[in-house]
Amino acid sequence: MADINFSHISPDPDSRASEGRSPAPRAGDLRWDIIELLFFAYRDFVGDADHELEVFGFGRAHHRVLHFVHRYPGLKVADLLDVLRITKQSLGRVLKQLLDEGYIVQKTGNNDRRQRLLFATAKGEALVAKLAGLQTDRINRALGNITPDGADTVRQFLRAMIDHDDPDKVLETILKPGAATAKDQA
């Protein structure tokens, strides 16, 4: 049945450069290789969590909320909106579910009692750790043949891929120069 051998679908002529044993790319060349690697890598990376989330009746949106609440305990709703870059209404639906089902709790702010500071419950911690575990396994596998210096290079690359203008507050802590994470700034 005319077994498709894909000889006819190899990348087309204008992807001619920046490839092979990575010769220095000429100006104007497009980074098709890295563009595609990012697509597939991210697809499979989030796929790990997606499968597990289905079991709980949650989606990617719930994961993002739970992740940042876990990582930055006491996050305000407004901060969460900044980080996720979605509207209050979109967040509302997802957050309500996580609250109702006991993955997250709210505490009234001490200084400003209008604020609802968000915290993950034990149940929430357990789920987010499980999801991070799956993703960590993938990352560890991927870093398997890479030296510690190489891992730093990967971090440096990812960090530099992020917009640095007008960072929200969470992003600020992540991007603070030099450190691998915000923790080191405290």
Add this chain to the structure above:
Amino acid sequence: MADINFSHISPDPDSRASEGRSPAPRAGDLRWDIIELLFFAYRDFVGDADHELEVFGFGRAHHRVLHFVHRYPGLKVADLLDVLRITKQSLGRVLKQLLDEGYIVQKTGNNDRRQRLLFATAKGEALVAKLAGLQTDRINRALGNITPDGADTVRQFLRAMIDHDDPDKVLETILKPGAATAKDQA
């Protein structure tokens, strides 16, 4: 007004490891740093294209279709479904728009006349190149302070993040051992 200084939202205790000046992570540690960097990096990476696509009334889905049709000219509909991992019905809408508006053309397969081989038109090529240009600019900026060997490390990492079991045919060409892209296998 109680300026939020985020001292209270620094990453919580169980993210205590695998950080700093990347000490070798202990077993069981979670890669919170890379998980978050991937999230933000990918968000901004696709954001570049998203903004431009709005101008054309297209979404991310159109970009993905156009990208792979451009990169692998003569791609069959079935192959596209494999790569994108969406259903025929979902692809249908998006593909129809791209066909109707002249970004893609179909040609009946030579061997198998049931197949509709897909090709980008000049108009399609122009758009996809524009989008790849934006993303390439970001990648080049990110690789700015990284050596050629470091860039290879980044590629190696991204490649290793991808599922290698049951690869579809496009992925197969990308993952073929050693080479940076499929082109080198021809």
Add this chain to the structure above:
DNA sequence: CAAGATACGTCAATATGGCTGACATAAATT
């Protein structure tokens, strides 16, 4: 050649997760 499998297209209904606009309440600020 007839039967069945395959490649593709499409209709209909549904879910998720975004969006805008409008409005309400409580608490802080001025």
Add this chain to the structure above:
DNA sequence: AATTTATGTCAGCCATATTGACGTATCTTG
């Protein structure tokens, strides 16, 4: 006291994904 801020919520819209069913052209096979 008036205003602004932080949050929540109602109502509706849109994009993109899903499943299931069905139709048609074409290739493969008994």
